[in-house]
Amino acid sequence: MATLQDIGVSAGINILSAFIFFIIFAILRLQPFNDRVYFSKWYLKGLRSSPTRGGAFVQRFVNLDFRAYLKFLNWMPQALKMPEPELIDHAGLDSVVYLRIYWLGLKIFAPIAVLAWAVLVPVNWTNDTLELANQLRNVTSSDIDKLSVSNIPDYSMRFWTHIVMAYAFTIWTCYVLMKEYETIANMRLQFLASEARRPDQFTVLVRNVPPDADETVSELVEHFFLVNHPDHYLTHQVVCNANKLADLVEKKKKLQNWLDYYQLKYARNNTQRIMVKLGFLGLWGQRVDAIDHYIAEIDKTSKEIAKEREEVVNDPKSIMPAAFVSFKTRWAAAVCAQTQQTRNPTQWLTEWAPEPRDVYWPNLAIPYVALTVRRLLMHVAFFFLTFFFIVPIAFVQSLATIEGIVKVAPFLKVIVEDDFMKSVIQGFLPGIALKLFLIFLPSILMIMAKFEGFTSISSLERRSAFRYYIFNFVNVFLASVITGAAFEQLSAFLNQSPNQIPKTIGVAIPMKATFFITYIMVDGWAGVAGEILMLKPLIMFHLKNTFLVKTEKDREEAMDPGSIGFNTGEPRIQLYFLLGLVYAPVTPMLLPFILIFFALAYIVYRHQIINVYNQEYESAAAFWPDVHGRVIAALIISQVLLMGLLGTKHAALAAPFLIALPVLTIGFHRFCKGRYEPAFVRYPLQEAKMKDTLESAREPNLNLKGYLQSAYVHPVFKGGEDDDDDEYGDDKLGKFEDEAIIVPTKRQSRRNTPAPSRISGESSPSLPFSGKEV
Numbered sequence: 001m002a003t004l005q006d007i008g009v010s011a012g013i014n015i016l017s018a019f020i021f022f023i024i025f026a027i028l029r030l031q032p033f034n035d036r037v038y039f040s041k042w043y044l045k046g047l048r049s050s051p052t053r054g055g056a057f058v059q060r061f062v063n064l065d066f067r068a069y070l071k072f073l074n075w076m077p078q079a080l081k082m083p084e085p086e087l088i089d090h091a092g093l094d095s096v097v098y099l100r101i102y103w104l105g106l107k108i109f110a111p112i113a114v115l116a117w118a119v120l121v122p123v124n125w126t127n128d129t130l131e132l133a134n135q136l137r138n139v140t141s142s143d144i145d146k147l148s149v150s151n152i153p154d155y156s157m158r159f160w161t162h163i164v165m166a167y168a169f170t171i172w173t174c175y176v177l178m179k180e181y182e183t184i185a186n187m188r189l190q191f192l193a194s195e196a197r198r199p200d201q202f203t204v205l206v207r208n209v210p211p212d213a214d215e216t217v218s219e220l221v222e223h224f225f226l227v228n229h230p231d232h233y234l235t236h237q238v239v240c241n242a243n244k245l246a247d248l249v250e251k252k253k254k255l256q257n258w259l260d261y262y263q264l265k266y267a268r269n270n271t272q273r274i275m276v277k278l279g280f281l282g283l284w285g286q287r288v289d290a291i292d293h294y295i296a297e298i299d300k301t302s303k304e305i306a307k308e309r310e311e312v313v314n315d316p317k318s319i320m321p322a323a324f325v326s327f328k329t330r331w332a333a334a335v336c337a338q339t340q341q342t343r344n345p346t347q348w349l350t351e352w353a354p355e356p357r358d359v360y361w362p363n364l365a366i367p368y369v370a371l372t373v374r375r376l377l378m379h380v381a382f383f384f385l386t387f388f389f390i391v392p393i394a395f396v397q398s399l400a401t402i403e404g405i406v407k408v409a410p411f412l413k414v415i416v417e418d419d420f421m422k423s424v425i426q427g428f429l430p431g432i433a434l435k436l437f438l439i440f441l442p443s444i445l446m447i448m449a450k451f452e453g454f455t456s457i458s459s460l461e462r463r464s465a466f467r468y469y470i471f472n473f474v475n476v477f478l479a480s481v482i483t484g485a486a487f488e489q490l491s492a493f494l495n496q497s498p499n500q501i502p503k504t505i506g507v508a509i510p511m512k513a514t515f516f517i518t519y520i521m522v523d524g525w526a527g528v529a530g531e532i533l534m535l536k537p538l539i540m541f542h543l544k545n546t547f548l549v550k551t552e553k554d555r556e557e558a559m560d561p562g563s564i565g566f567n568t569g570e571p572r573i574q575l576y577f578l579l580g581l582v583y584a585p586v587t588p589m590l591l592p593f594i595l596i597f598f599a600l601a602y603i604v605y606r607h608q609i610i611n612v613y614n615q616e617y618e619s620a621a622a623f624w625p626d627v628h629g630r631v632i633a634a635l636i637i638s639q640v641l642l643m644g645l646l647g648t649k650h651a652a653l654a655a656p657f658l659i660a661l662p663v664l665t666i667g668f669h670r671f672c673k674g675r676y677e678p679a680f681v682r683y684p685l686q687e688a689k690m691k692d693t694l695e696s697a698r699e700p701n702l703n704l705k706g707y708l709q710s711a712y713v714h715p716v717f718k719g720g721e722d723d724d725d726d727e728y729g730d731d732k733l734g735k736f737e738d739e740a741i742i743v744p745t746k747r748q749s750r751r752n753t754p755a756p757s758r759i760s761g762e763s764s765p766s767l768p769f770s771g772k773e774v
Contacts, residue, residue: 004144007517014521018529018600025532026072030063037538039611040561041091079607087610093191095609097184097621098564101573102605104631105598107176109580112169113595116588123161124588127151144517148510148587149645159651162585163658166642169584170661173635174668177628181672184624185679191620193687197695199711202234202326202704203353204337205455208368209321210347216316221323224348228341232332235705237712239322241365245308245716252301259294260554261547266291309716320365324353324712328704330688338682352683354456356711358617366453375452382448386471390479393437432522434476442468442568449567458619461567462626468571469630473637476519477578481512510645513587516579520590524576524597532604534612537562561614564605566623573601574627578634585642625677632669636662 029038032051042048063069088096124147145151152158212220218238225233262274276293279285312318327333333352341348349368353359366374442464449463537560544558576594583590639661646654695702710718 007144007514010518010521014526017526021526021529021533023072026075027069028533028538029075030068032063033542034538036555036559037534037541037612040559041611041614043556043559044561044614075607076603079603079610082610088187088191091609091613092615092618093187093621094566094617094619094623095564095613095615097187097624098566098569099602099606099609100180100184101570101627102598102602104176104180105573105577105580106595106602107180108173108577109584109591109595109598111172112580112584113588113591115168116165116584116591119161120165120585120588121147123158124148124151127153127156127158144514144587144589145510147589148513149585149649150510152649154650156649156651157654159646159649159654162642162646163654166585166639166658166661169581170635170639170665173581173631174665177631178668178672181624181628181676184621185676188621188624188679189684189687192683193691195620197707198355199326199708200353200355200358201330201691202328202333202708203324203712204327204333204350205322205353206236206325207322207349207351208347209323211321217319217321217323221325224341225325229327229332229336232327232329232335234326234328235709236323236325237710239320239324239364240312240714241318241320242312242714242716243362243365245305245312246361246714248301248305248308249716252298252305255294255298255301257548259291259298260550262290262294264547264550321368322364325350326705326708326711329692330683331685331692334683334685334688353712354458355617358456358458358619359712360450360455360457360460361714363450363453363455371453378448378452382445382467382470385444386474389471389475393434393475393479434480434519435523435527438476441471445471446567456617458566458617458622461565462623464567465570465623466626468567469574472571472575473578476575477582480515510583510586513583513590516583517590517593520576520579520593520597523572524593525600528597528601528604532608534562536560561612563613563615564609569605570623570627574630574634577631578637581634581638582641584638586645622680625673625680628672629669632665636665639665 025038028034035048035051036043039048043050082090084096127146149159149162206221209217209220209224215223218236221236221238222233225236262276266274274290275287276282276290277285277287278293325336327336337350337352339350341350445464445467446460448467449460452463454460454463540560541558545555549555549558576597580591580594639658643658646658
């Protein structure tokens with residue numbers, strides 16, 4: 001068990017690590033050749049030019065102004081200068097609201113920390129329960145534990161202080177949450193009202209279009225909306241299964257990168273041709289000329305792309321029963337997206353279309369009927385992933401202790417028993433071991449979310465974030481507490497009467513706070529400071545810039561600014577909310593460490609959002625209900641655990657007064673859900689009508705159909721990647737998106753169609769009659 005000295009050593013190591021990271025960052029960001037890495041946001045906006053283009057040769061690569069190095073922390077105040085409205089214009093509402101999660105943590109825990117240290121710490125410290133417990137020789141503790149509720153004797157009236165503080169913490173947390181929910185909801189509505197015109201404002205995604213033997217999906221969609229939305233329907237774009245085509249395009253892009261690399265390499269030294277082996281990793285196989293080989297492979301892949309593109313366009317089986325349907329007004333799109341279209345609730349399902357950047361195209365090809373099965377399979381897989389992870393995590397945690405190291409490697413006993421090494425192991429190693437063990441988890445969870453079939457990147461990240469939060473709660477929080485109590489107090493379980501076991505657990509759980517303190521310092525202090533270095537993007541940029549870049553466009557594509565990473569960042573923040581709320585009335589010693597994390601992370605990520613991150617999509621803070629719900633869940637968990645803890649302390653008179661807290665908290669959550677959540681799941685018709693009216697007054701001659709017609713065409717049909725195959729792009733896809741010759745339908749089921757079909761040519765391939773036949 002970590003002592004106060006161990007915590008001090010761990011704090012020193014992590015503070016020193018963070019300081020070193022900041023110094024390295026300060027030096028790297030000042031060098032001109034790193035400018036595109038640490039200020040990539042401004043390059044992508046076209047507001048910054050490369051400093052390597054002018055001046056002396058040395059100054060193009062190294063900053064010789066030594067005065068700049070003296071202010072190596074000036075990026076911190078600069079990150080705080082940009083006002084929030086300007087930051088919204090610069091980075092988007094998603095990024096700003098993500099930052100407000102850190103600010104929310106500061107607003108909640110700063111007053112709680114002051115109150116807890118002023119009231120609870122003296123109440124806990126002025127007891128000698130743990131010292132008396134040493135007489136039993138079955139409970140381990142440290143000086144830190146004397147600041148916790150474990151140091152209060154059973155049946156003590158002092159527990160009333162903790163109950164009153166629990167009510168105070170709950171009331172304050174709920175008040176801050178409510179005000180923040182109201183603020184974010186207003187920010188979202190204001191953002192939606194003021195943002196520029198976007199295709200998703202006029203478009204809905206229609207899924208599970210019923211099959212029809214006489215009409216194609218495109219004709220069926222057009223007829224349905226001409227009948228049911230005759231005054232508002234504008235155009236549509238059917239969804240096609242172009243996943244194989246997209247894979248071929250990506251393959252060609254990689255081959256082109258290798259060709260560029262070998263051409264540049266040969267241009268630098270053209271004395272002899274470059275030879276490569278075709279075997280695994282180029283280690284064996286036939287030796288061929290590298291440039292000729294990749295030119296041939298690119299030509300072969302281009303032919304495959306042309307063939308596959310032709311098949312996708314002409315094969316009816318490649319058209320999925322789904323479409324992006326656009327309307328003449330936002331009001332009409334809101335009505336369609338938020339209403340049931342037919343008496344059969346499983347057909348013609350409508351939802352707001354993601355913005356084009358947010359669409360995850362591979363999943364649009366998944367049949368709607370398969371989604372339920374896929375999600376059921378992933379629920380089962382996640383259950384086993386979560387609970388089977390407990391065993392290896394407990395094993396790793398057991399090795400990250402003095403006893404575990406000596407047991408596995410007895411020859412290290414002399415080293416680990418040194419006072420300094422002992423402090424490092426107990427105060428630093430457990431946290432870093434847990435963090436390293438979970439390094440691949442976000443990728444696994446994102447793969448699971450993709451398999452489930454979500455159609456937007458934002459929904460993929462939200463699903464992955466939810467599961468990451470559950471995993472953290474079970475494996476990082478519960479598993480660490482339970483395994484800690486079980487292993488550290490094993491002798492107590494075996495050598496005492498059964499009625500003493502609950503008491504031992506009640507004393508042991510608060511003692512696990514020392515482990516979480518070390519984890520916060522490793523992950524929340526040094527980890528956040530390390531984020532600003534961006535080592536992986538820095539290395540990859542210079543490798544690409546050296547071996548692949550030939551044009552300014554190539555250099556821009558070599559930049560990897562990344563994004564806020566909601567699927568990994570938000571669950572980590574929620575773990576700190578959980579730890580803070582659980583341990584605030586139990587071990588207030590934890591709170592200062594959490595406050596430092598929130599403050600440091602707010603500054604670091606504000607700097608990254610301003611200068612580096614380029615958000616992949618804009619959801620207008622649609623994730624905030626998830627954030628609010630998980631903080632509420634953490635609050636309820638803290639209340640239940642406090643009730644259990646006081647129950648083991650025989651506070652029979654005081655504990656029942658805590659029962660009302662979860663009930664009141666759930667009632668508060670239901671109020672917020674009914675009052676504020678609709679702003680995040682529905683678009684008010686009044687707001688839509690106002691925006692439509694203003695736009696029609698400002699731009700009466702707007703060609704909206706031309707603006708929307710190709711907005712939701714699959715990226716592989718937009719050229720761009722394959723300029724040599726453009727003849728297979730927009731022209732061949734025209735029958736899905738261009739207005740064609742008018743052909744009236746003759747099907748009895750379409751007698752009520754108020755307008756003729758505009759999909760097919762002179763004769764519809766799906767209809768037995770032409771437009772002239774009666």
